[in-house]
Amino acid sequence: MAVFKTALINEVEKLSKKKKAWVAVILSLAVIVVGQLVILAVRSGFGLRGVGSGEFPLLVLSLVVNTILPLFAALVAIDSFSGESAQNTLRITLTRPVSRFKVFTAKIGAIALFLLGALVLLFVFSVLAGLLFNASSLTWSDFFRLVLSFLVSLLPLVVLALGIVLLTNVARSGITVFFLAILAFLLLKVLGLVFSGYADLLPTAQLDWYNLWLADVFPVAAVVRQFLLMLGYGVMFFVAGFYLFDQKEL
Amino acid sequence: MKFKKKTALLLSFTMGALLVATTALADMTHKSGYDQLKGALKGTAAQCNGKFDNFTMDISYVIKDNGKTVSSSDTVQKIDRKDNASLSQTELVTQDGGRQASEHYADPQTMIDHSSQVSAYFVTHFDPARKFDVFSDPFQAKGAGDVERIVDAVVGNLKDYVVVKENPDGSKEFSGSLNETQIPPLINALVSFQAKQGIVHSLPQLTQDIFVKEIKGNAQVNRDGVMQSLLGTLVLSGKDAQGQVHVISLEVLAKLSGINATQVVKPDLSGKKVQENTVASATYKQQTVDPKMFVGEFKNDIVVQKGGKFVKAGVRTLNITQADQQTVSGQYKEEYKPGFESYATHKLDFQFKAELSPQGGQGAFKFNAVGANGNQISGQLYFDPRLDKINLVFNGMGRMGQGYDSTFDPVFH
Numbered sequence: 001m002a003v004f005k006t007a008l009i010n011e012v013e014k015l016s017k018k019k020k021a022w023v024a025v026i027l028s029l030a031v032i033v034v035g036q037l038v039i040l041a042v043r044s045g046f047g048l049r050g051v052g053s054g055e056f057p058l059l060v061l062s063l064v065v066n067t068i069l070p071l072f073a074a075l076v077a078i079d080s081f082s083g084e085s086a087q088n089t090l091r092i093t094l095t096r097p098v099s100r101f102k103v104f105t106a107k108i109g110a111i112a113l114f115l116l117g118a119l120v121l122l123f124v125f126s127v128l129a130g131l132l133f134n135a136s137s138l139t140w141s142d143f144f145r146l147v148l149s150f151l152v153s154l155l156p157l158v159v160l161a162l163g164i165v166l167l168t169n170v171a172r173s174g175i176t177v178f179f180l181a182i183l184a185f186l187l188l189k190v191l192g193l194v195f196s197g198y199a200d201l202l203p204t205a206q207l208d209w210y211n212l213w214l215a216d217v218f219p220v221a222a223v224v225r226q227f228l229l230m231l232g233y234g235v236m237f238f239v240a241g242f243y244l245f246d247q248k249e250l
Numbered sequence: 251m252k253f254k255k256k257t258a259l260l261l262s263f264t265m266g267a268l269l270v271a272t273t274a275l276a277d278m279t280h281k282s283g284y285d286q287l288k289g290a291l292k293g294t295a296a297q298c299n300g301k302f303d304n305f306t307m308d309i310s311y312v313i314k315d316n317g318k319t320v321s322s323s324d325t326v327q328k329i330d331r332k333d334n335a336s337l338s339q340t341e342l343v344t345q346d347g348g349r350q351a352s353e354h355y356a357d358p359q360t361m362i363d364h365s366s367q368v369s370a371y372f373v374t375h376f377d378p379a380r381k382f383d384v385f386s387d388p389f390q391a392k393g394a395g396d397v398e399r400i401v402d403a404v405v406g407n408l409k410d411y412v413v414v415k416e417n418p419d420g421s422k423e424f425s426g427s428l429n430e431t432q433i434p435p436l437i438n439a440l441v442s443f444q445a446k447q448g449i450v451h452s453l454p455q456l457t458q459d460i461f462v463k464e465i466k467g468n469a470q471v472n473r474d475g476v477m478q479s480l481l482g483t484l485v486l487s488g489k490d491a492q493g494q495v496h497v498i499s500l501e502v503l504a505k506l507s508g509i510n511a512t513q514v515v516k517p518d519l520s521g522k523k524v525q526e527n528t529v530a531s532a533t534y535k536q537q538t539v540d541p542k543m544f545v546g547e548f549k550n551d552i553v554v555q556k557g558g559k560f561v562k563a564g565v566r567t568l569n570i571t572q573a574d575q576q577t578v579s580g581q582y583k584e585e586y587k588p589g590f591e592s593y594a595t596h597k598l599d600f601q602f603k604a605e606l607s608p609q610g611g612q613g614a615f616k617f618n619a620v621g622a623n624g625n626q627i628s629g630q631l632y633f634d635p636r637l638d639k640i641n642l643v644f645n646g647m648g649r650m651g652q653g654y655d656s657t658f659d660p661v662f663h
Contacts, residue, residue, distance in 0.1 A: 042439060043458070043459070046443060046446070047446060047456070047457045047458040047459070047460055047488075048439055048442045048443060048446070048459075048460045048461065049442070049458075049459040049460060049461040049487075049488075050435070050439060050461070051435050051438075051461075052430065052461070054430075054431055055430060055431055055435055055438075058431060058435065059435040062434060062435065062436075142431060145431065192403070193399065193403050194399070196398075196399050196402035196403055197285075197402070198278070199402070199403075199406075200277055201274045201277060201278075205407075208406060208407050209407055211406070211407035211408055211432070212407055212410055214431065214432050215410060215411050215432070216411075216427060216429075216432075217411075217413045219410035219411075221280065222282065222409075222410040225273050225276060225277050225280070228269055228272075228273040229269075229270060229273045229274070229277070231266075231269060232266045232267070232268075232269030232270035232271075232273060233266070233270055234266070235262055235263070235265060235266030235269065236263055236266035236267055236270065238262075238266075239259050239262045239263040239266060240263060242259070243259050243263075246255075
């Protein structure tokens with residue numbers, strides 16, 4: 001466990017030193033600023049309230065969870081695998097007395113932590129912006145719902161990241177993986193639209209599953225089903241990704 | 251060791267795959283409340299269109315402003331598919347308590363309209379009988395599938411907000427509600443915007459901070475899968491120009507009853523004041539247009555607003571010189587009276603040769619022409635089969651300026 005911890009710290013530190021991490025922070029803040037400006041424009045221009053302080057963070061979440069968060073997941077996953085392979089720094093990591101399984105898991109852990117960090121950042125700033133610029137409608141129960149929504153959104157994002165990690169171990173070049181990932185993401189979204197009856201089954205459909213957690217009558221069956229689906233996809237992606245990572249000749 | 255690792259990986263992968271497969275199966279066999287509700291709606295519409303000979307639909311709405319009723323309406327529509335006749339009676343209550351009743355009867359040969367404001371009954375006879383469907387399934391309509399897909403996509407993960415309660419006798423009760431945090435912000439904005447645009451006159455004019463506070467609904471479906479009632483409520487909140495908060499609720503209730511026990515009775519007109527007219531056919535497409543009849547001069551007045559009055563500023567002339575089923579040629583010009591030259595910024599004068607527009611249907615011709623000052627002009631001509639009038643519409647109507655009148659009347663010499 002101590003070895004894994006060290007490996008994880010190592011991965012997190014590598015990630016935090018990257019410019020991409022800062023790009024993610026700036027993009028997240030930009031989304032909040034632009035979102036708030038749009039709301040203010042709609043409010044003064046059309047006389048619509050747009051959102052109250054309780055809803056603004058959810059508006060931000062609904063936007064980022066299908067756009068920039070998957071993008072971050074792709075960026076860090078590609079950087080952590082394809083990038084290190086390309087720069088030959090992966091070799092250094094792997095020559096340490098740490099098993100490949102631990103390295104792989106530590107990398108996934110770092111990606112998950114990064115996504116969690118992004119969610120926390122978005123949460124804090126969107127709540128602040130929501131409170132500052134919108135008619136106060138935030139209650140404690142709303143606040144709790146918000147925390148829940150942001151937290152549960154981590155799971156589908158990690159599953160998505162695992163899928164992208166699998167891709168990085170299939171294709172070598174980071175750019176190929178990046179475009180493959182975007183293409184696959186769009187394709188899945190379109191499929192979801194065309195076969196709307198079966199849309200729930202696609203690994204991209206769970207991205208906004210936080211909506212389920214907000215229902216008045218908690219839809220236990222639906223939450224369990226979606227959770228099991230994500231778990232299944234996650235395990236498949238993880239195992240396949242690790243198998244390829246383990247076989248990799250450096 | 252190597253072998254063990256591979257087995258473990260293979261096992262884990264299989265387990266993951268099995269998990270996905272079984273959950274997917276469970277997901278497919280399980281129908282969310284939303285899907286069941288959709289199924290019930292479709293089933294009811296299909297039965298109304300196929301199985302039931304006659305039935306009664308009762309659709310009513312109430313609009314309340316801060317709890318006070320400002321408008322309500324109740325429409326009872328009796329439909330007899332066997333005799334192909336329908337009778338609908340509407341009662342509207344306005345804010346001041348005024349009541350307006352109206353009645354509409356229709357079958358292939360006749361149409362009767364009556365409203366409480368006018369004493370006469372308006373009767374239209376169709377000879378020969380028109381093509382008339384007393385009820386058509388909205389889910390079978392063209393484009394219904396696409397609409398359904400879009401709605402499905404918008405609903406997305408809100409599907410499970412519809413709660414189903416199954417009763418021992420096989421009937422079902424659906425209910426669901428979305429409060430302001432649960433309604434997706436984009437939908438909230440769109441609905442609020444629509445509500446702002448299309449709000450009933452008797453309501454206070456909301457100007458700011460408009461938002462959808464709540465959407466809720468419930469439905470009863472009997473054990474034969476027929477939806478007997480559907481109630482939807484939309485609660486809007488907003489402020490008027492004085493800054494006063496208004497909570498406006500709209501409740502719509504639809505009920506289906508009298509299945510195979512409804513009788514459509516034609517209104518008894520004996521002793522009533524009746525205004526009759528006969529139409530050769532209600533479907534205009536059956537009427538043929540003979541473009542040759544339109545050869546000649548057509549005019550309308552150029553009217554402008556000046557000094558708070560409408561003033562005739564000139565004449566638009568459309569001269570059809572040749573016309574057959576395929577082509578129409580002629581000339582269009584505008585002439586302004588002395589003193590009104592300043593209005594003639596868009597003045598047009600051109601010759602055209604128009605061709606039958608396949609998309610436009612009967613009597614529609616489109617043209618491309620070059621104006622006197624060399625600019626491109628395109629548009630359509632429509633010959634009205636019932637009246638000796640021509641409609642001339644230009645593409646990019648903005649160019650014509652305000653006050654362009656597209657209807658041209660014939661000039662009889």
